[in-house]
Amino acid sequence: MTNESIPLRVGIVGTSWWADAMYLPAFAAHSGASVVGLCGRTAATAKALADTWDVPCFSVDSDDFLDPERLDAVVVATSTDSHEELTMTALDRGLHVLCEKPLAPDLAAADRMARRAAETGAITLVPFTYRYMPTNQFVKRLVDTGYVGAPFHLNMRYFTGYARDHDYNWRFDQALAGSGVLGDLGSHWLHVARWLLGEITHIGCVSNSFYQRGPRPDSTPYEQNEDSALMTVRFANGAHGSLQVCAASWEGTEFNQTHHLDLHGADGTIYAVNDWSNLQQVSGVRADQPGPAQVLEIPNDIWNGARRDRVHDTYRDVFRAGGAMVGDWVDAVRAGQPIEPDLAEGAMVQHLIELATQSAAGDGRLLDARR
Ligand SMILES: NC(=O)c1ccc[n+]([C@@H]2O[C@H](COP(=O)([O-])OP(=O)(O)OC[C@H]3O[C@@H](n4cnc5c(N)ncnc54)[C@H](O)[C@@H]3O)[C@@H](O)[C@H]2O)c1
Incomplete structure (x- = not known):
């Protein structure tokens, strides 16, 4: 202390x-x-x-x-x-x-x-970082308070475009980064998935390098990492899911980045979307309600005073005045x-990244992730 x-x-x-x-x-x-x-x-x-x-x-x-x-x-x-x-x-x-x-x-x-x-x-x-965003905080609260009941499947997509050039980048250099988007973006999604639904017992993956990258600054040869990956996971609670991360996507939005999440369970369904421009929204429908899913209001205590109109302003406020993550x-x-x-969770996520990389190097089959 x-x-x-x-x-x-x-x-x-x-x-x-x-x-x-x-x-x-x-x-x-x-x-x-x-x-x-x-x-x-x-x-x-x-x-x-x-x-x-x-x-x-x-x-x-x-x-x-x-x-x-x-x-x-x-x-x-x-x-x-x-x-x-x-x-x-x-x-x-x-x-x-x-x-x-x-x-x-x-x-x-x-x-x-x-x-x-x-x-x-x-x-x-x-x-x-992404677990602290209001949309994800609200999804977590809905899951924890039984909105979807027993979870069936979780689909999360992270599309962005920073790989859409041919420049050298250490993130795609196997010797320096280990993995490409699996480490850089997949690490985020694996953590959020574990935070929402608990332990992942099995993981498989297919991946690709859509963009061929230029030489290292010193011209030595290197192995290029994947810029797109689709992971399949099974959770200990019986749910399954797909976690897709791609840095070669064109979304055409201001920041060329979008996040989508769909979660179905016995008692309800949740959709969340963040376009990293103006849209950060959670919708839902309970199993006993007529559809389609309606927008659910993110509670004020989750916004915690953050600006709501522009996603980047929300992002700034959450981590600065709001004190999330660094302040915590x-x-x-x-x-x-x-x-x-903590670092133990970081290592657990690394374990899953390593298995996903192994699976993608083979035929994409599910590997046992229990440690
Ligand atoms: N949590 C998130 O949402 C998030 C967002 C962006 C970046 N990151 C992470 O932050 C890290 C850095 O990413 P980046 O985009 O800033 O990379 P970058 O290549 O732009 O910058 C890396 C920085 O590290 C410095 N550096 C490297 N080795 C050093 C050493 N031994 N001693 C002192 N300085 C050293 C470089 O000089 C440079 O300033 C990565 O691990 C990345 O995954 C996380």
């Missing part, structure tokens, strides 16, 4: 657009934490970001940066290949860790990270209380 009057001293490793869009504004909105340093690979980028956000120091040396004399906690927001080394160093030095998804390029690394976190007692978080982690660290989803 930390001193109540002194803000948690946080360092952020990774100085890309993502630190700028998510972490720095979220910490700035929370009085319980202060970002005391940034660490990146390029001094000019780290300095520019530190100047923008009034962060007192920056570094390009992560070993020197992860100093428990200066930091209580660290955010690891770097490319996947560096997550393990940074997280292990931070844990070994007694820091609390928020580490980006997917945890690592492979399961062995993710398991080592989760084990070390358990040994040190650090408060950890893996930021599966800060509060948990200060209280000395574990929080979900």
Whole structure:
């Protein structure tokens, strides 16, 4: 437990657009934490970001940066290949860790990270951002309060278009990222599916690389990861589902990204859609009602004051003024209380990604996912 009057001293490793869009504004909105340093690979980028956000120091040396004399906690927001080394160093030095998804390029690394976190007692978080969005929070509440009854099947689709070029991108470099969309987007959907319906006992997958990508900056050869995947899952509660993630889709919307969820059960049906522009809606129909499904009003306590008209404004408000995820982690660290989803959940998701990758390399058949 930390001193109540002194803000948690946080360092952020990774100085890309993502630190700028998510972490720095979220910490700035929370009085319980202060970002005391940034660490990146390029001094000019780290300095520019530190100047923008009034962060007192920056570094390009992560070993020197992860100093428990200066930091209580660290955010690891770097490319996947560096997550393990940074997280292990931070844990070994007694820091609390928020580490980006997917945890690592492979399961062995993710398991080592989760084990070390358990040994040190650090408060950890893996930021599966989408569970915090109001539509998904409402779906979770409806499931937990029996709207669909016994669940039959869950279909979730994540369509986006960042793979629709031919440029080199570490996310599609097997040696650096392990998997492509399965790790990058599938990790989110696997976590949300587990959060909604519980343990996944079997998983299968078919995948493809629709876009051929250019060479590495240093021209060395590499194996290209999938940019589209369709997972089939079975849950311990008997439900089954399909989780589709594609970064090669054209949706034609402002952000070229859409999320859809359908859930059928014995007592009702839920549909949720988020077009990442103006539409973020949950509809439903109970088994004893005439259809079609009607829009269900997302309760005010779930909006928690967030703007509703533009999805990106909702997104900003949920994670900044609303204090979801980053703020929850800060509060948990200060209280000395574990929080979900932690590194153990990140490793479980990694296990499922690894099985999906194995299944896709074969004939797509279901593999036993029980650990
Ligand atoms: N949770 C989410 O919704 C979400 C959204 C976007 C990105 N991410 C995750 O954030 C991570 C970063 O993604 P990105 O799009 O910012 O990638 P990116 O390639 O744009 O940026 C990576 C950053 O990490 C830095 N970096 C890499 N290795 C480093 C090291 N050893 N020491 C210091 N800095 C190092 C780079 O300099 C760069 O600033 C990934 O794990 C990604 O999956 C998560």
